[in-house]
Amino acid sequence: MIHDxxxxDIDAEPLLGGLTHSQERARHIATLIDSPETLEIAIEQVKRAWGLKDRFYRQFLPQGASGFA
Amino acid sequence: MLKELNAYERQCISALQSHPLFRKTADLSWDELIVVLLQRRYLSLLIINVFEFVIDALESEMLRATVRLILHEEYPRNTRGTPLPSPRDLLFRDLRHLGASRLQILTTAESALTREVRLESLAALESCLSLPHGELALLCVLRFGAEVLVSVEYGCLWPRLSERFAHGIAGEAQRSQFF
Structure with a gap:
């Protein structure tokens, strides 16, 4: 299976050929980011998504293991 | 402005790729790896709820249509309209090929932390509704959390999993259809 x-980069999707779902979504995101406020919201969501993955995988490590902050 | 977002995304991707757990994937026993995969399955099962929520939450019909398209891919059909195995079916098969028993897959309890992460993933979507640019927030969560990082996760696990698929448990190679 091809995962997405x-x-x-966002706003650097190819003009020709098919887009992956994440590229398609990136195009929409690029049109919605037009101010420092919208940029901050986008970064905040990326950070939150990353944080959830970090916590999920950290459960399999001995307590106290360090990583990305 | 997007430069900053792109840079941050790359930073998070690289941090996940060098996550302490993925750094030691090669040292995990198969039993330990199966434990990780069985917990990860709970997040895979959540994806349908995520898509459905986003479809309902988006106000733009155009955006809703794009997400609906992905949701439909989660229930594939052949050209005659006959339902094909879903990604979740394929995950189940792959887990069996990797050595998890049917009962183990079906009865392994969700850990407290997995449950917490699963519920917080839904809460992250809900919290977008109260933000001033809610649609943007929803798209970012969906794209980065449910598409981009998922692919990074499987990419990190693949070297170890491919070894097992290539040699099989009883010496018979299997082809992964999910990972």
Whole structure:
């Protein structure tokens, strides 16, 4: 199965050829970020999504293991 | 402005790739790896709820249509309209090929932390509703949490999993359909 990896930066999706779902979503996101406030909201969500993954995988480590903060 | 967002995304991706758990994946026993995968399955089962929530929460019909399209891919059909195994079916098969028993997959309890993460994933979506740019927030959570990082996770696990698929448990190679 092809999972939806990040193949390009936001707003750098190819003009030709098919887009992955995440690229398609990135195009929409690029149109909605037009101010420092919207940028901050986007970064906040990315941070939150990352934090959940970090916590999930940390449960399998001995307590106190350090990582990305 | 997007430069900053792109840089932050790359930072998070690279942090996940070098997560302490993924750094020691090669040292985990198969039993330990199966434990990780069985807990991860609970997050895979959540994905349908995530898509459904986002579809209901988005106000733009155009955006709703794009998410609906992905949801439909979660229930694939062949050209004659016959339902094919879903990604969750394929995950179940892959877990069996990796050595988890049917009962183990079906009866392993969700850990307290997995439950917490699962509920917080839904709460993250709900909290977007009260933000001034809720649609943007929803799209960011969906794209980064449910699409981009998921692919990174499987990419990190794949070197270890592919070894098992290549050699099989009883010496018979299997093809992974989910991972």
């Amino acid at each position: 990896r990040r193949q390009s």
